Amino acid sequence: MTAGHPFPDPESLAADVTAGRRAALASALNLLDDRRPEARRCASILLARLQGSATGMENSRLIGITGPPGAGKSSLTAALMRVWRQRGLSVGVLAVDPSSPISGGALLGDRLRMKTSHDDDGVFVRSLACRGEFGGLSAEVWPMSQVMLAAFDITLIETVGVGQREVDVSGMCDTTCFVAQPGSGDSIQFLKAGILEVPHVLVVNKEDMGAVARRTLSELSAALGREHGEGGWEVPVLSVSATVGTGIEVLADVLEAHHQHLLAMDMLRERRRGYQAAWIVKRLRGEFGSHGLEQLGGEQVLLRELAVEPTSLYEQYEVLRSRLLSK
Amino acid sequence: MSDTSVQRDRPWLMRTYSGHSSAKASNELYRTNLRKGQTGLSVAFDLPTQTGYDSDHPLARGEVGKVGVPVDHIGDMEALFEQIPLGQMNTSMTINATAPWLLALYVAAAERQGVDPSQLQGTTQNDVLKEYLSRGTYIFPPEPSVRLTTDLIAYTVQNIPKWNPTNICSYHLQEAGATPTQELAYALSSAIAILDAVRDSGQIPEERFPAVVGRISFFVNAGIRFVEETCKLRAFGRMWDELVQERYGVEEPKLRRFRYGVQVNSLGLTESQPENNVQRIVLEMLAVTLSKNARARAIQLPAWNEALGLPRPWDQQWALRMQQVLALETDLLEYGDLLDGSPVVEAKVQELITGAREEMQRVAEQGGMVHAIESGHVKRELVQSHTRRMRAIESGDLEIVGVNCFQETAESPLTSGTDSGIMKVDPRAEQEQITALQAFRAVRDQEQVELALAALRSAATGDGNIMPPSIQCAHAGVTTGEWSEVLRDVFGEYRAPTGIDIATGDRPSEALQQLREQVRTTGEELGRPLRLLIGKPGLDGHSNGAEQIAVKGRDAGFEIVYEGIRLTPAQIARAAQEEGVHLIGLSVLSGSHMELVADIQLELANIGAGDVPVVIGGIIPEDDERQLREQGVQAVFTPKDHDMNAIMANILDVIRHSNGLEARD
Numbered sequence: 001m002t003a004g005h006p007f008p009d010p011e012s013l014a015a016d017v018t019a020g021r022r023a024a025l026a027s028a029l030n031l032l033d034d035r036r037p038e039a040r041r042c043a044s045i046l047l048a049r050l051q052g053s054a055t056g057m058e059n060s061r062l063i064g065i066t067g068p069p070g071a072g073k074s075s076l077t078a079a080l081m082r083v084w085r086q087r088g089l090s091v092g093v094l095a096v097d098p099s100s101p102i103s104g105g106a107l108l109g110d111r112l113r114m115k116t117s118h119d120d121d122g123v124f125v126r127s128l129a130c131r132g133e134f135g136g137l138s139a140e141v142w143p144m145s146q147v148m149l150a151a152f153d154i155t156l157i158e159t160v161g162v163g164q165r166e167v168d169v170s171g172m173c174d175t176t177c178f179v180a181q182p183g184s185g186d187s188i189q190f191l192k193a194g195i196l197e198v199p200h201v202l203v204v205n206k207e208d209m210g211a212v213a214r215r216t217l218s219e220l221s222a223a224l225g226r227e228h229g230e231g232g233w234e235v236p237v238l239s240v241s242a243t244v245g246t247g248i249e250v251l252a253d254v255l256e257a258h259h260q261h262l263l264a265m266d267m268l269r270e271r272r273r274g275y276q277a278a279w280i281v282k283r284l285r286g287e288f289g290s291h292g293l294e295q296l297g298g299e300q301v302l303l304r305e306l307a308v309e310p311t312s313l314y315e316q317y318e319v320l321r322s323r324l325l326s327k
Numbered sequence: 328m329s330d331t332s333v334q335r336d337r338p339w340l341m342r343t344y345s346g347h348s349s350a351k352a353s354n355e356l357y358r359t360n361l362r363k364g365q366t367g368l369s370v371a372f373d374l375p376t377q378t379g380y381d382s383d384h385p386l387a388r389g390e391v392g393k394v395g396v397p398v399d400h401i402g403d404m405e406a407l408f409e410q411i412p413l414g415q416m417n418t419s420m421t422i423n424a425t426a427p428w429l430l431a432l433y434v435a436a437a438e439r440q441g442v443d444p445s446q447l448q449g450t451t452q453n454d455v456l457k458e459y460l461s462r463g464t465y466i467f468p469p470e471p472s473v474r475l476t477t478d479l480i481a482y483t484v485q486n487i488p489k490w491n492p493t494n495i496c497s498y499h500l501q502e503a504g505a506t507p508t509q510e511l512a513y514a515l516s517s518a519i520a521i522l523d524a525v526r527d528s529g530q531i532p533e534e535r536f537p538a539v540v541g542r543i544s545f546f547v548n549a550g551i552r553f554v555e556e557t558c559k560l561r562a563f564g565r566m567w568d569e570l571v572q573e574r575y576g577v578e579e580p581k582l583r584r585f586r587y588g589v590q591v592n593s594l595g596l597t598e599s600q601p602e603n604n605v606q607r608i609v610l611e612m613l614a615v616t617l618s619k620n621a622r623a624r625a626i627q628l629p630a631w632n633e634a635l636g637l638p639r640p641w642d643q644q645w646a647l648r649m650q651q652v653l654a655l656e657t658d659l660l661e662y663g664d665l666l667d668g669s670p671v672v673e674a675k676v677q678e679l680i681t682g683a684r685e686e687m688q689r690v691a692e693q694g695g696m697v698h699a700i701e702s703g704h705v706k707r708e709l710v711q712s713h714t715r716r717m718r719a720i721e722s723g724d725l726e727i728v729g730v731n732c733f734q735e736t737a738e739s740p741l742t743s744g745t746d747s748g749i750m751k752v753d754p755r756a757e758q759e760q761i762t763a764l765q766a767f768r769a770v771r772d773q774e775q776v777e778l779a780l781a782a783l784r785s786a787a788t789g790d791g792n793i794m795p796p797s798i799q800c801a802h803a804g805v806t807t808g809e810w811s812e813v814l815r816d817v818f819g820e821y822r823a824p825t826g827i828d829i830a831t832g833d834r835p836s837e838a839l840q841q842l843r844e845q846v847r848t849t850g851e852e853l854g855r856p857l858r859l860l861i862g863k864p865g866l867d868g869h870s871n872g873a874e875q876i877a878v879k880g881r882d883a884g885f886e887i888v889y890e891g892i893r894l895t896p897a898q899i900a901r902a903a904q905e906e907g908v909h910l911i912g913l914s915v916l917s918g919s920h921m922e923l924v925a926d927i928q929l930e931l932a933n934i935g936a937g938d939v940p941v942v943i944g945g946i947i948p949e950d951d952e953r954q955l956r957e958q959g960v961q962a963v964f965t966p967k968d969h970d971m972n973a974i975m976a977n978i979l980d981v982i983r984h985s986n987g988l989e990a991r992d
């Protein structure tokens with residue numbers, strides 16, 4: 001017998017998740033968190049079913065919010081949630097916080113800022129600890145985002161706020177939004193030096209702080225120049241205040257515009273195929289190093305191969321793992 | 328008999344912080360206390376009144392009349408002071424977020440007694456900044472809160488000149504773990520924030536400003552290290568004198584005097600061998616009376632059974648008698664200052680001043696106290712200090728008699744009585760209050776109510792002083808909930824930083840290391856890292872225990888979800904499900920655990936999460952503990968359980984047990 005509760009039947013779980021049943025959502029997320037082999041098998045089936053039955057891409061958005069610690073990522077998420085709910089859109093949030101490298105424990109504090117109403121079924125927040133992963137996310141984020149995508153109109157991922165280089169999220173989201181802290185020159189320096197990957201949307205939060213926020217806004221705009229992302233997307237630089245609530249509607253509009261842009265340019269399908277590949281490659285690199293990736297033909301080849309026809313996440317991963325282990 | 332020819336100083340004001348059940352019951356208690364020689368009143372309000380909810384609001388369930396008196400409207404305020412002539416009384420009200428409202432009710436009640444409000448004497452605590460840091464009964468964000476504080480100050484300075492409009496509190500900071508230096512630094516930084524706001528509000532003509540400064544008083548703590556505490560009070564006096572002269576140009580010495588009231592330390596009062604608390608309280612009282620030049624103006628003492636539950640009238644009488652013995656029987660009041668000129672004292676005072684100045688500087692660099700609170704800096708510092716204290720108790724470096732040394736004890740006759748040695752509030756009080764409130768609402772003039780609320784809203788959205796429309800509301804029969812609702816609507820609500828994101832780093836004890844290993848392996852057995860939700864349901868603001876448990880849980884390797892104070896049972900149940908936690912740990916010290924636990928269990932069952940195990944900690948009397956366990960609560964912790972590693976191990980066992988794993992070895 002396995003400890004804890006018996007594993008749920010992945011088929012009916014998938015159906016319940018898609019129907020937005022909260023208890024099912026919770027147990028699906030728990031299942032994806034579970035590292036035991038039997039759980040992994042169930043999870044594989046669950047993910048395959050969810051990806052198969054995924055609601056049309058038009059109606060599901062996967063947004064990443066990143067930025068330095070305390071820039072207001074969680075507050076902004078909360079503010080956006082209010083706007084989205086008013087617009088009738090449901091929201092699932094995955095919020096990642098740092099883990100203590102020593103104890104392995106974590107304080108998951110993002111949720112505090114997102115105080116949600118207790119009877120709104122259109123909102124669901126799951127906090128995660130980064131559990132020693134670099135890059136601002138934890139390994140579970142990508143699979144979990146698939147569950148959220150199946151159940152909500154908008155899935156939002158908040159990264160750990162540990163630095164300026166939390167780029168992992170951009171490889172796993174449709175739209176990446178970077179939140180800058182007024183008065184901190186770091187973001188600007190990193191942008192200029194090309195260290196900070198250019199996000200799809202740049203936001204200076206805390207405009208209620210006045211002059212210092214305005215200065216950061218103009219410096220960021222200048223550093224960015226007229227940056228163009230894929231498909232000619234012009235990166236907007238916005239000024240908002242998460243706590244006062246100014247500029248949030250515009251931000252929501254811009255995020256939606258980027259979604260529409262991806263659809264119009266027919267880029268969304270391809271992007272999304274890449275996320276799973278990125279997840280697998282990252283896991284493999286973590287376990288076997290770049291040497292291991294070379295043995296499989298190199299990172300680029302692998303990413304391309306994997307993106308062609310993504311099948312089951314854990315299966316693909318396990319196949320590659322055993323290929324390497326048998327070498 | 329003392330020699331009557333000797334000149335004696337007048338004793339300080341002697342108060343007992345009290346109130347419970349209903350205005351009528353509290354009125355009886357006050358009149359009894361006054362007969363016993365108490366010289367002022369100190370009103371404890373219940374949590375719904377303090378957080379701006381009517382007694383029949385869902386969030387008030389289980390809290391009405393429990394830790395204080397419910398005041399829903401003018402009728403309650405009148406009943407509270409029936410046959411107590413307000414023109415001659417000195418009344419202290421521990422009220423903060425809703426301070427303008429309770430003062431408005433007090434003024435209106437006085438007017439109905441035929442007393443001119445300008446005659447009123449007393450204090451509104453009215454210091455919301457420390458609510459964010461410790462006390463927890465804030466409602467609005469800091470900025471509008473400071474504005475309300477400012478309005479009340481400006482109003483009383485002009486209209487009720489003998490009123491103490493605000494009592495800047497360091498008391499509660501020490502109760503949340505602050506060191507003497509932190510108490511000094513944060514109280515004085517708060518005073519700066521408030522005085523700056525009053526000055527900048529333009530409500531007071533410049534030449535009247537020194538009078539405002541002269542009305543600012545403090546509410547201070549005194550812990551068991553009574554020598555250092557005396558020095559702290561001398562440091563307070565000196566720093567205040569300097570500060571108001573330099574920053575606000577107050578020249579008149581009388582207006583620069585550091586006036587303060589005290590409640591002595593309660594955090595250090597123990598559940599084990601509670602009779603020892605009497606010694607502690609008396610020694611702490613010495614700290615604030617010994618030095619004539621730094622003596623308290625008013626003192627209220629906790630009772631010996633502080634850590635057990637609410638005090639009964641006899642317990643409070645005992646506390647009052649401690650003061651009377653010191654003031655009347657000893658020769659303390661016959662002398663000038665005993666400590667002036669002592670180089671030892673002087674050196675300690677200087678040390679405290681230096682440390683406090685450094686911390687004040689850090690606060691100033693962050694843009695002042697309000698910003699340092701919003702950023703979480705101050706709260707983190709407090710949690711850090713409290714964590715150090717808890718760790719010292721755990722390791723035995725800090726010895727607490729009866730707790731971590733000399734635990735052996737004979738059976739105490741004090742706690743073996745039929746009422747378990749504490750006050751039990753009549754559970755019918757809540758329903759009676761609700762019935763009376765609804766009857767009151769039914770007969771009032773609704774039109775007057777609407778008019779008054781509109782006036783209130785207009786003052787709140789504009790920059791009119793909030794007091795006049797509040798007094799209008801009081802006379803019109805507006806309720807506490809209605810007054811607050813208008814302001815909630817205009818100002819919004821706030822959640823303060825929890826301060827638990829601190830580093831605790833250095834050298835984990837053997838016990839902790841072992842615990843980590845067991846937490847990790849249990850997580851592996853269950854497939855994923857162990858997650859706990861620490862929940863504070865209801866209106867209870869006692870966050871110390873939850874914070875310490877959260878920090879310890881993180882250090883033991885758990886992933887912790889903690890959203891701060893004042894959540895509804897439904898919010899807690901939902902969060903537990905969304906977060907997929909292995910266990911819910913509740914912390915309740917306000918006495919409403921029975922109602923809240925039942926509600927949470929019901930909510931959990933409703934959403935299909937009834938299998939998540941629940942444990943609870945806080946002030947839980949033994950009888951209730953038994954009943955909670957029967958209701959399915961897996962473990963109950965109280966202040967006796969000071970070894971937090973043991974608590975964590977116990978939690979781990981509960982998780983293992985409820986998941987069908989065998990016990991740890």
Ligand code: B12
Pocket residue numbers: 371372373374394395421460461462463464498499502503593594595596597632633634635636637638861866867868869870871872873875876911912913914915916917918919942943944945946964965966967968969970971974978
């Ligand atoms: C400190 C304190 C305060 C501080 C709180 C600061 C803060 N931010 O926490 C201040 C001064 C602000 C305060 C205010 C009030 N207080 Co007070 N306070 C206390 C005091 C002295 C100590 C509590 C404490 O912090 N202990 C230290 C912590 C670490 O211990 P603990 O919480 O008990 O936690 C331990 C265990 O119980 C357990 N535990 C606790 N929670 C959890 C949770 C989990 C999951 C687990 C596993 C374990 C666990 O583990 C901990 C480690 O040992 C107690 C009396 C006492 N000595 O216990 C009164 C006491 C709790 N307060 C009381 C009252 C009435 C109030 C007020 C409501 C008064 C009023 N009318 O306004 C106010 C309002 C507060 C509010 N908003 O709710 C009463 C409650 C009466 C009752 N239950 O019947 C008490 C018992 C005093 C009394 N005898 O009257 N208070």
Ligand SMILES: Nc1nc2c(ncn2[C@@H]2O[C@H](COP(=O)(O)OP(=O)(O)OP(=O)(O)O)[C@@H](O)[C@H]2O)c(=O)[nH]1
Pocket residue numbers: 067068069070071072073074075076110113160161162205206207208209240241242243244701702703
């Ligand atoms: N003045 C102002 N403060 C803000 C604003 N948004 C957030 N804050 C404050 O900034 C602090 C951090 O906010 P969070 O939302 O927790 O920031 P975060 O980026 O999620 O932080 P981490 O997850 O810890 O990295 C809090 O004290 C917020 O109240 C804003 O628009 N204006």
Ligand SMILES: [Mg+2]
Pocket residue numbers: 073074075109110158
């Ligand atoms: Mg955050």
